[in-house]
Amino acid sequence: MSISVGYYPGCSGSGTSVEYDKSTRAVCKKLGIELNDIDDWSCCGSTPAHTVNHTLSAALSARNLVLAAKQGQEEVVTPCPSCLANLRTASRKIEDETYRPKVEALLDESCEKAATVASTLQLIVEKVGMDAIKKAVVKPLKDLNVACYYGCIMNRPPELMQFDDSENPMAMDNIMEACGATVLPFPLKVECCGAAGGMPRKDLVTELSGRLLDVAASLNTEIIVTACPLCQMNLDLRQGQVNRANGTSYDIPVVYFTQLLGLALGLSAEEVGLSKLVVDPTPRLRFAGVL
Amino acid sequence: MRIGVFVCHCGSNIAATVDCPAVAEQAKKLQDVVFTTDTMYTCSEPGQNEIIEAIKEHKLDGVVVASCSPRMHEATFRRALERAGLNRYMLEMANIREHVSWIGKNKERNTVKAFELVSIAVAKLRNDQPLYANKFDVTKRVLVIGGGVAGIQAALDCADAGYQVVMVEREQSIGGKMAKIDKTFPTVDCSSCILGPKMVDVSQHENITLYAMSEVEKIEGYVGNFDVQVRKKATYVNWDNCTGCGACMEKCPSKKNVDKFNEGISTCTSINIPFPQAIPKKAAINPEGCLMLQKGKCGVCAKICPTKCIDFEQKDEIVTEKVGAVIAATGYDMFDHSVYKQYGAGQYPDVITSLQYERLMNASGPTGGHIKRPSDGKEPKKVVFVQCVGSRDPAVGRPYCSGFCCMYTAKQAILTKDHIPDSDSYVFYMDIRSPGKGYDEFTRRAQEQYGVQYLRGRVSMIYPKGDRYIVRGSDTLAGTQVEVEADLVVLAVGAESAKNAPALAEKMRISYDSYGFFMEAHPKLKPVETNTAGVYLAGSCLGPRDIPTSVGQGSAAAAKVMTLFSKDKLESDPQVSRVNTSRCVGCMKCAATCPFGAIKEVTDRAGNVKAEVIETVCQGCGICTVTCPQGAIQLQHFTDNQILAEVNALCQAQVDF
Numbered sequence: 024m025s026i027s028v029g030y031y032p033g034c035s036g037s038g039t040s041v042e043y044d045k046s047t048r049a050v051c052k053k054l055g056i057e058l059n060d061i062d063d064w065s066c067c068g069s070t071p072a073h074t075v076n077h078t079l080s081a082a083l084s085a086r087n088l089v090l091a092a093k094q095g096q097e098e099v100v101t102p103c104p105s106c107l108a109n110l111r112t113a114s115r116k117i118e119d120e121t122y123r124p125k126v127e128a129l130l131d132e133s134c135e136k137a138a139t140v141a142s143t144l145q146l147i148v149e150k151v152g153m154d155a156i157k158k159a160v161v162k163p164l165k166d167l168n169v170a171c172y173y174g175c176i177m178n179r180p181p182e183l184m185q186f187d188d189s190e191n192p193m194a195m196d197n198i199m200e201a202c203g204a205t206v207l208p209f210p211l212k213v214e215c216c217g218a219a220g221g222m223p224r225k226d227l228v229t230e231l232s233g234r235l236l237d238v239a240a241s242l243n244t245e246i247i248v249t250a251c252p253l254c255q256m257n258l259d260l261r262q263g264q265v266n267r268a269n270g271t272s273y274d275i276p277v278v279y280f281t282q283l284l285g286l287a288l289g290l291s292a293e294e295v296g297l298s299k300l301v302v303d304p305t306p307r308l309r310f311a312g313v314l
Numbered sequence: 315m316r317i318g319v320f321v322c323h324c325g326s327n328i329a330a331t332v333d334c335p336a337v338a339e340q341a342k343k344l345q346d347v348v349f350t351t352d353t354m355y356t357c358s359e360p361g362q363n364e365i366i367e368a369i370k371e372h373k374l375d376g377v378v379v380a381s382c383s384p385r386m387h388e389a390t391f392r393r394a395l396e397r398a399g400l401n402r403y404m405l406e407m408a409n410i411r412e413h414v415s416w417i418g419k420n421k422e423r424n425t426v427k428a429f430e431l432v433s434i435a436v437a438k439l440r441n442d443q444p445l446y447a448n449k450f451d452v453t454k455r456v457l458v459i460g461g462g463v464a465g466i467q468a469a470l471d472c473a474d475a476g477y478q479v480v481m482v483e484r485e486q487s488i489g490g491k492m493a494k495i496d497k498t499f500p501t502v503d504c505s506s507c508i509l510g511p512k513m514v515d516v517s518q519h520e521n522i523t524l525y526a527m528s529e530v531e532k533i534e535g536y537v538g539n540f541d542v543q544v545r546k547k548a549t550y551v552n553w554d555n556c557t558g559c560g561a562c563m564e565k566c567p568s569k570k571n572v573d574k575f576n577e578g579i580s581t582c583t584s585i586n587i588p589f590p591q592a593i594p595k596k597a598a599i600n601p602e603g604c605l606m607l608q609k610g611k612c613g614v615c616a617k618i619c620p621t622k623c624i625d626f627e628q629k630d631e632i633v634t635e636k637v638g639a640v641i642a643a644t645g646y647d648m649f650d651h652s653v654y655k656q657y658g659a660g661q662y663p664d665v666i667t668s669l670q671y672e673r674l675m676n677a678s679g680p681t682g683g684h685i686k687r688p689s690d691g692k693e694p695k696k697v698v699f700v701q702c703v704g705s706r707d708p709a710v711g712r713p714y715c716s717g718f719c720c721m722y723t724a725k726q727a728i729l730t731k732d733h734i735p736d737s738d739s740y741v742f743y744m745d746i747r748s749p750g751k752g753y754d755e756f757t758r759r760a761q762e763q764y765g766v767q768y769l770r771g772r773v774s775m776i777y778p779k780g781d782r783y784i785v786r787g788s789d790t791l792a793g794t795q796v797e798v799e800a801d802l803v804v805l806a807v808g809a810e811s812a813k814n815a816p817a818l819a820e821k822m823r824i825s826y827d828s829y830g831f832f833m834e835a836h837p838k839l840k841p842v843e844t845n846t847a848g849v850y851l852a853g854s855c856l857g858p859r860d861i862p863t864s865v866g867q868g869s870a871a872a873a874k875v876m877t878l879f880s881k882d883k884l885e886s887d888p889q890v891s892r893v894n895t896s897r898c899v900g901c902m903k904c905a906a907t908c909p910f911g912a913i914k915e916v917t918d919r920a921g922n923v924k925a926e927v928i929e930t931v932c933q934g935c936g937i938c939t940v941t942c943p944q945g946a947i948q949l950q951h952f953t954d955n956q957i958l959a960e961v962n963a964l965c966q967a968q969v970d971f
Contacts, residue, residue: 190775191655210658210777241779 029096042296084113163203276304401444437963462490464853465643467868537848558595580680649704694801705808716808
């Protein structure tokens with residue numbers, strides 16, 4: 024199988040979540056997917072841009088899609104759901120012939136040709152498929168209870184994302200099951216973790232992320248699996264803050280699905296960047312025989 | 315020919331945006347028109363009298379009424395013509411309301427268009443011929459499809475009036491949804507106690523033939539003379555001999571079948587009688603669960619049966635019945651709640667539907683009327699009801715209000731308190747819709763006397779916490795988010811059209827809406843009739859209905875059938891196709907395109923093949939007339955000459971007002 028697509032790591036991929044970027048690249052290579060970085064890519068606009076100016080936000084994201092098209096890529100994938108939302112929104116806006124000129128005026132170039140965009144999760148589910156993953160697994164994740172947490176924007180709004188069920192997504196659940204893990208029915212899989220509220224309203228994050236950890240713990244979750252850099256950060260990096268605020272003492276590792284998938288495919292702890300995580304997953308992974 | 319034109323104001327409906335006097339004045343110039351006038355309400359008694367007087371005074375041969383849709387008042391005006399001694403088909407209507415005044419605001423252009431429609435009508439009328447109806451016999455038997463409360467009422471009313479009734483029920487027993495319900499609102503009387511006697515009446519009435527476990531396969535024919543094929547599905551039990559003793563059920567070793575009557579909250583044996591009051595009280599084998607039919611070994615029921623009525627070889631059987639009218643009372647289905655993934659419906663054992671809850675409360679239900687959680691059998695102390703699950707939600711394709719959920723939820727909340735006095739109930743609602751007699755008082759009683767907590771807002775999600783459930787929603791009156799911890803969650807699921815309803819509608823040649831509910835002929839004035847003569851509707855097949863309305867409609871449909879049967883002969887509509895045999899070359903293309911099978915092949919005296927229209931079957935759609943390469947087949951009242959005259963009239967020079 025040879026799949027070749029454009030790749031947009033996003034700012035978090037080169038900063039707060041380098042381990043997501045690293046494990047994504049390693050897993051894709053292992054699965055026969057060629058990721059072609061977009062030369063000179065820029066920030067998608069993240070959370071601030073669209074709250075200030077919709078056209079500017081669309082232009083920031085559209086620039087990347089136009090660059091990718093110039094490089095000969097029809098499709099771009101990104102690991103970050105927030106980047107995905109911005110890129111998708113931009114690509115929908117430039118399809119609108121009345122809106123496109125506004126974006127083109129800002130970019131000073133034509134947006135007629137632009138790449139489409141999907142998440143790496145969608146790419147793996149739809150282009151690789153569970154059967155291929157099952158065949159490629161060399162170290163099954165057996166004896167590991169995982170809860171898959173998608174966050175609130177990976178599948179929503181459904182008209183924009185057009186992937187999986189918006190209330191009960193199963194993409195990561197299926198991947199983890201294909202890797203041999205025991206997947207717990209995590210009822211809060213699309214709840215908000217508090218997102219960027221961590222800066223201005225830490226209390227909100229400790230409440231919302233706290234609830235996620237409470238329910239995960241009540242299910243005997245050994246590892247939480249995520250697909251969003253911000254969700255991962257709130258649950259992992261801030262787990263200490265959450266514990267202090269709520270009087271709890273959880274130490275549930277929170278990993279990217281690409282990290283666990285990578286391990287199952289035979290990659291080393293180093294290759295998937297396990298050392299970057301705050302709550303150390305290695306004791307449990309070792310106990311389960313994965314490491 | 316002498317033609318009169320009457321332009322109707324319809325109050326301000328037409329006159330506000332059409333210059334009616336000007337249209338009437340201008341119409342005087344049309345060929346053959348000898349009298350014109352404009353009237354406030356042409357359909358009123360003085361309006362009709364004006365037409366009658368004008369016909370007599372001006373010796374009119376035909377009348378044009380420019381007013382509303384012919385669907386509304388064509389019959390009214392035709393009767394007026396008859397009273398004046400004219401043939402009823404010497405009338406033409408110009409629809410200047412729905413086609414002009416209601417859709418345009420420009421008075422000048424509306425007036426021009428109204429006049430154009432009048433001139434078209436005059437042109438056609440100049441080519442009209444008197445038509446005369448034929449008479450034919452009526453078979454005074456009625457088919458009732460569906461044995462729910464609406465169908466039962468309709469069947470009993472017709473049978474009591476002395477007519478033969480054929481009732482076809484898809485399930486093993488009649489009774490429908492009402493038989494599954496524990497208590498009715500707002501009187502809180504026992505549902506099966508008031509329905510049971512009616513069900514027994516159906517089985518014992520000498521005029522009623524009941525086919526249970528049967529479906530209508532085909533309906534052919536026309537009002538007064540329908541041929542119906544009914545498929546009696548194999549039950550693997552000879553019902554002529556089965557006494558309903560239930561010995562087979564006791565001994566059947568296969569006990570893990572989904573109990574459909576108990577909405578899947580319990581299991582039953584492969585050979586089963588669904589409930590103690592079932593009518594007919596006969597056992598049937600579920601072939602999917604039966605060890606004998608699946609694996610070829612067992613046959614315990616056959617050995618034990620005292621009347622030896624088990625027959626593993628039984629096949630479906632088709633019976634044919636002749637009837638004169640059809641009443642469809644096929645009811646509804648409950649919405650499939652598993653669409654709401656955020657409620658975990660279908661995944662969490664203690665998140666159940668309202669109908670499942672009814673079975674839990676019912677003395678003949680799987681728990682003997684004790685409310686127990688399906689997961690662990692414990693008595694729930696905190697029950698949360700979630701309304702509008704599959705109602706008023708465009709996101710799941712059900713934007714309509716199901717109508718009865720507000721009431722049954724209030725009833726269930728009241729009964730919960732009766733069953734478990736130390737319990738608390740919460741109801742998440744959007745609005746309380748309780749417009750029936752005694753209904754609003756009832757929902758108030760739930761809140762005020764029974765202390766049921768009503769929270770206005772949709773539930774966003776339900777998730778388990780330990781062995782309880784967190785129901786999270788908004789309280790839009792308090793403006794906050796709320797979370798309620800519950801032992802049991804009951805989803806008030808809405809109603810949707812019965813499975814395969816559109817397919818049945820097509821068999822009956824009636825229309826249905828985009829949700830699959832059957833369409834009445836007129837939403838206000840013909841609530842139980844359809845646009846197909848002789849086919850009537852009752853109950854929830856028209857849309858969600860509560861019991862009183864369903865019963866009322868059952869009686870109404872029966873009354874319509876009795877009206878039909880009160881005549882010994884029916885008049886056929888002469889607006890049907892007719893073949894000009896001297897032009898017909900016998901190609902039979904018309905027969906191939908006729909959707910109603912109304913054209914047959916005949917041979918004339920010289921041995922030539924000719925087409926012939928079966929007048930009573932022809933629906934007057936006109937497809938054959940455009941198919942005929944010879945122009946030999948013509949739809950009476952809509953002949954080529956009449957339509958060409960209309961087109962020519964429209965092509966005349968425009969008149970300015």
